[in-house]
Amino acid sequence: MTRQALDELKRQIPLMTYLETQDWRPQRPLSRGRWMGLCPLHQDHNPSFLVDPHHNLFYCYGCGHGGDVIRFAELYHQVKFPQALALLLEWRRTAPLLDEAARFYQTQLWCHSAALTYLQQRGINSRELIEHMRIGYAPGGCLRRQLTGLGYSLSALRQAGLVTAAGRDALSERIVFPLEGNLYGRSLTPSPAPHRFLPGSKGGLYGWAQARCCATVILVEGLFDYAALWEAGFRNVTCSLGTHLNARQIHQLCDAPRTVYLTFDADRNGSGQHAAHRLGQTLRLAGVSVRIVALPDGHDPNSFFAADGDAPQYQALLEGAAP
Numbered sequence: 001m002t003r004q005a006l007d008e009l010k011r012q013i014p015l016m017t018y019l020e021t022q023d024w025r026p027q028r029p030l031s032r033g034r035w036m037g038l039c040p041l042h043q044d045h046n047p048s049f050l051v052d053p054h055h056n057l058f059y060c061y062g063c064g065h066g067g068d069v070i071r072f073a074e075l076y077h078q079v080k081f082p083q084a085l086a087l088l089l090e091w092r093r094t095a096p097l098l099d100e101a102a103r104f105y106q107t108q109l110w111c112h113s114a115a116l117t118y119l120q121q122r123g124i125n126s127r128e129l130i131e132h133m134r135i136g137y138a139p140g141g142c143l144r145r146q147l148t149g150l151g152y153s154l155s156a157l158r159q160a161g162l163v164t165a166a167g168r169d170a171l172s173e174r175i176v177f178p179l180e181g182n183l184y185g186r187s188l189t190p191s192p193a194p195h196r197f198l199p200g201s202k203g204g205l206y207g208w209a210q211a212r213c214c215a216t217v218i219l220v221e222g223l224f225d226y227a228a229l230w231e232a233g234f235r236n237v238t239c240s241l242g243t244h245l246n247a248r249q250i251h252q253l254c255d256a257p258r259t260v261y262l263t264f265d266a267d268r269n270g271s272g273q274h275a276a277h278r279l280g281q282t283l284r285l286a287g288v289s290v291r292i293v294a295l296p297d298g299h300d301p302n303s304f305f306a307a308d309g310d311a312p313q314y315q316a317l318l319e320g321a322a323p
């Protein structure tokens, strides 16, 4: 890539916008339009991460890292320069489109009582949680008009997987959760296939920007589990979207000394516990301290809270978790 192409890429991906899509939040304004916030690159408790949106540069007074958006992508995703470029190019192609789609689905949620009832049945009641997770609903049939109206081409929608070859909304009649560079759709009924992602990677750990600052982290496999724990007041929770973690997610869990509480589903056939033990071994070899939380038989964290479990009971399970 030429120097000119690199400058063009950096111009098209403002550092501030990129940071915000990685869940970074500016906390304190400084002079000349600069901002301070918690550093996403180390365990930061007092805002020490400075962002200069005009020059598209960052600097952390805690860990000493600084640079442009490419340098940030290298450090944050723990990849080398060419991979960081590839991630940014992919981001430039899909992020604004997925963000628009997610925003549209969010507005639709409040117009569809079947979707709100479903969320209620899964224990998601608070508006604060719905907004925190940016939960939406895809009623089907109107996304295409909305996005083409904003200037996106039908082929871009197809390429992102938002619309099928036949022109239908791919996440039709699903609750939609925005992920890093993807969307996850949960159907309101067990059939058809309840889980659907758009093509491409499921991304890193969900909610990691917040959880990574904690010395102990609760890892769950599903977004509804994440929601239940968040609603119960646990903020050190993250989600791997399935029991099989990708390399990036493993990397994230191992990027600093911490204790990870694995809370996979207590399936009656034992598959969740089996997956937890296997992952526990991998993490321990990487120097992470691991506890495996035993939920009552047949439960996942979501159903535990839906069946009247409460935060102190869950805390007791954490404290009793086997190393």
Ligand SMILES: [Zn+2]
Binding pocket: 039, 040, 041, 042, 044, 049, 060, 061, 062, 063, 064, 065
């Ligand atoms: Zn830092």
